[in-house]
Amino acid sequence: MRQFLDYIKAGRFRVPVCTSCRTKAWPPSPYCPKCLSRTAFRKVKTTGTLLEFSSSHVRDHEGLFGVVDMDGIRLVGSFDPDASLSVGMKVRMSRCGVSDAGTPYYWFDVVK
Amino acid sequence: MRRVAIAASQTARFTKTSEKSIFELACEPCIDIVKSVRDIDAVLLSTCSTEQYSSTIVSEMLGIKPKISHRIDNLCNSGTNAIASAYSMIVAGLCDSALVIGAEKSDSKGNRLVWDITRGSFNFPVHWAAMFAKAHMGRFGTTEQQMAAVSVKNRKNAAKNPNALFRKPVSLEEVMSSRRIADPIKLLDCSLACDGASAVLLLSEERAKKVENPVWINGIGQQTNSASFAGAAENLSALETASRAAHDVYRMAGVRPSDIDVAEVHDAFTILEIMAYEDLGFAKKGEGGKYAEKNEIAVNPRGGILGCGHPIGATGVSQVSEIACQLAGTAGKRQVKDCRTGLVHNLAAAGSSATVMVLGVQK
Numbered sequence: 144m145r146q147f148l149d150y151i152k153a154g155r156f157r158v159p160v161c162t163s164c165r166t167k168a169w170p171p172s173p174y175c176p177k178c179l180s181r182t183a184f185r186k187v188k189t190t191g192t193l194l195e196f197s198s199s200h201v202r203d204h205e206g207l208f209g210v211v212d213m214d215g216i217r218l219v220g221s222f223d224p225d226a227s228l229s230v231g232m233k234v235r236m237s238r239c240g241v242s243d244a245g246t247p248y249y250w251f252d253v254v255k
Numbered sequence: 256m257r258r259v260a261i262a263a264s265q266t267a268r269f270t271k272t273s274e275k276s277i278f279e280l281a282c283e284p285c286i287d288i289v290k291s292v293r294d295i296d297a298v299l300l301s302t303c304s305t306e307q308y309s310s311t312i313v314s315e316m317l318g319i320k321p322k323i324s325h326r327i328d329n330l331c332n333s334g335t336n337a338i339a340s341a342y343s344m345i346v347a348g349l350c351d352s353a354l355v356i357g358a359e360k361s362d363s364k365g366n367r368l369v370w371d372i373t374r375g376s377f378n379f380p381v382h383w384a385a386m387f388a389k390a391h392m393g394r395f396g397t398t399e400q401q402m403a404a405v406s407v408k409n410r411k412n413a414a415k416n417p418n419a420l421f422r423k424p425v426s427l428e429e430v431m432s433s434r435r436i437a438d439p440i441k442l443l444d445c446s447l448a449c450d451g452a453s454a455v456l457l458l459s460e461e462r463a464k465k466v467e468n469p470v471w472i473n474g475i476g477q478q479t480n481s482a483s484f485a486g487a488a489e490n491l492s493a494l495e496t497a498s499r500a501a502h503d504v505y506r507m508a509g510v511r512p513s514d515i516d517v518a519e520v521h522d523a524f525t526i527l528e529i530m531a532y533e534d535l536g537f538a539k540k541g542e543g544g545k546y547a548e549k550n551e552i553a554v555n556p557r558g559g560i561l562g563c564g565h566p567i568g569a570t571g572v573s574q575v576s577e578i579a580c581q582l583a584g585t586a587g588k589r590q591v592k593d594c595r596t597g598l599v600h601n602l603a604a605a606g607s608s609a610t611v612m613v614l615g616v617q618k
Binding site: 144147148169170171194195196197198199200201204206208210216217218219220221230242246247248249 | 370371372373374375376377378379381382385386389390393434435436437438439482483484485486491
């Protein structure tokens with residue numbers, strides 16, 4: 144997990160992939176959840192499908208957010224407040240990073 | 256197989272916060288139980304507090320020298336997990352009596368899951384609840400009014416519960432006009448983490464012979480699919496963990512959803528109670544919203560988590576405590592008439608794990 148966050152801090156989305164069967168370990172893990180071989184960090188596809196979205200009004204966590212599935216990697220992404228979203232649309236990760244509180248964030252754009 | 260009875264249960268008054276330590280909170284509901292039953296073989300403490308050796312400290316404070324003592328944590332369903340463990344120990348013959356205590360501080364360090372980075376910046380429970388609610392509305396036409404009806408019902412029930420945190424009923428209009436937290440979820444669709452404690456005493460069949468009117472644990476079903484939100488609910492509008500746990504418990508107890516007279520379900524958010532109706536088979540898939548307006552089975556008579564508050568590690572124990580009281584006929588003003596079979600539904604972390612229990616009295 145520390146290595147995952149180090150990549151994210153550098154703005155790079157890297158995910159552990161099984162060195163034996165190529166299964167993605169998500170959430171990040173040094174072991175493959177399918178065959179339990181070791182994993183290694185790899186670049187993965189960062190376009191996906193928007194499964195659901197909403198607006199948050201929680202203090203310090205305001206904004207448009209949604210669940211994105213990128214070939215089996217499911218995460219909650221942030222969207223520009225002006226983005227016009229609909230369930231099922233294609234989206235692409237535009238940037239990622241780690242907040243001062245140590246929480247990773249993933250920003251997405253709508254694929255035109 | 257050896258049967259296991261719930262011989263006594265107590266719940267302390269839930270409060271927003273308090274000066275009490277986790278140990279003092281844990282002792283509170285145990286005093287009367289321990290005064291009447293000195294011979295306790297196991298003490299299991301369900302809590303998300305990270306205080307070391309807490310179950311054993313509480314045992315010493317209560318003057319108990321149990322064979323078995325340890326803490327159990329599984330976030331919001333810690334309580335029913337502790338009861339499942341105590342049940343198993345009695346069935347296996349490791350012990351004949353077990354005191355299961357649930358206790359929590361509103362600010363216990365372990366109340367929030369930090370490991371799950373799949374939630375990005377939106378890592379509050381209300382965020383996944385909003386995703387479930389929107390998915391359910393989009394797929395089945397569930398409405399915000401139907402969700403609000405759950406809050407109105409549970410707050411009305413809580414008004415009759417002297418231990419509940421929220422004892423003032425709310426109207427549908429008040430729920431609908433309460434502050435938006437994460438669309439479509441509003442303030443009064445949400446429960447509140449609080450201080451609280453509850454305890455149940457489990458006895459083996461032989462030991463329960465002397466108990467008047469024991470309540471039996473007739474089945475326990477559990478399912479864990481993930482620890483992360485990413486793996487919790489494939490289609491966001493149903494919880495496979497809960498439906499699988501329900502399937503197993505109905506088979507173990509030999510009952511059907513229509514046999515359930517009273518239930519405590521995990522209403523940390525109103526949408527979760529609507530999903531529970533469907534996952535437990537009380538309503539058909541997609542009809543949970545309509546079911547919320549009918550209330551055929553007495554669900555959450557103590558006020559649920561919405562009305563009572565959510566002392567995370569104590570919630571599951573307090574749910575079981577309520578159903579035990581209902582079946583024993585000692586629920587006072589909240590008593591549901593003629594109930595013989597009861598159910599408890601307890602979830603953790605976006606429903607990534609679930610416990611469903613069936614309790615009953617002798618027919």
